Amino acid sequence: DAKTTQxxxxxxxxxxxxxxxxxxxxxxxxxxxxxxxxxxxxxxxxIIHGLKNNETNEMASLIITEDRKSSTLILPHATLRDxxxxxxxxxxxxxxxxxxxxxxxxxxxxxxxxx
Amino acid sequence: NAGVTxxxxxQVLKTGQSMxxxxxxxxxxxxxxxxxxxxxxGLRLIHYSVGAGITDQGEVPNGYNVSRSTTxxxxxxxxxxxxxxxxxxxxxxxxxxxxxxxxxxxxRLTVL
Numbered sequence: 001d002a003k004t005t006q007x008x009x010x011x012x013x014x015x016x017x018x019x020x021x022x023x024x025x026x027x028x029x030x031x032x033x034x035x036x037x038x039x040x041x042x043x044x045x046x047i048i049h050g051l052k053n054n055e056t057n058e059m060a061s062l063i064i065t066e067d068r069k070s071s072t073l074i075l076p077h078a079t080l081r082d083x084x085x086x087x088x089x090x091x092x093x094x095x096x097x098x099x100x101x102x103x104x105x106x107x108x109x110x111x112x113x114x115x
Numbered sequence: 116n117a118g119v120t121x122x123x124x125x126q127v128l129k130t131g132q133s134m135x136x137x138x139x140x141x142x143x144x145x146x147x148x149x150x151x152x153x154x155x156x157g158l159r160l161i162h163y164s165v166g167a168g169i170t171d172q173g174e175v176p177n178g179y180n181v182s183r184s185t186t187x188x189x190x191x192x193x194x195x196x197x198x199x200x201x202x203x204x205x206x207x208x209x210x211x212x213x214x215x216x217x218x219x220x221x222x223r224l225t226v227l
Contacts, residue, residue, distance in 0.1 A: 043205050043218030105157035
């Protein structure tokens with residue numbers, strides 16, 4: 001799985017959009033970009049994932065550059081409850097039985113949403 | 116659905132003691148896994164299972180055993196606890212063909 005690089009921390013004002021960058025310059029053609037977050041003391045929570053097209057769901061938007069070497073997670077209207085560590089993970093979307101569904105977590109970005 | 120449940124929430128052990136961390140899911144997921152998270156760090160995979168009767172090692176398997184006798188349960192056994200195993204342990208599950216993983220609330224283990 002490709003390695004990812006994220007800034008260690010960032011602040012965001014409540015109600016504003018939070019843009020979280022992730023570099024994955026060694027990504028392969030069959031590797032997806034996943035985002036999870038971990039609110040303090042809780043288990044990680046899935047946010048969104050994508051391959052090459054931009055994706056949007058009820059939680060966030062994912063923008064992947066055309067060369068797929070970087071991506072940005074956008075929280076459109078950050079709230080205090082969005083304060084968490086956000087993990088960008090790149091991996092193959094495995095669907096065969098023996099391979100499993102392993103995730104490799106890096107250091108993530110610690111996002112602090114301020115009032 | 117209760118999702119992924121873990122027991123106990125907290126546990127204190129003495130060096131050399133053994134114990135089992137319980138994990139259960141009610142979503143009929145084939146894939147289950149155990150991670151540990153040390154302070155200020157990301158999660159590291161200990162063991163995983165792609166179905167009943169099938170388990171494999173992750174990144175940091177030493178000192179831990181697992182078994183998967185049913186689809187629902189995936190217990191993690193510490194054979195002889197060491198202070199280096201003080202950590203927060205998370206269990207996760209997912210379908211093999213849908214990648215979203217669901218994590219349990221974690222077990223905070225302290226080994227003295």
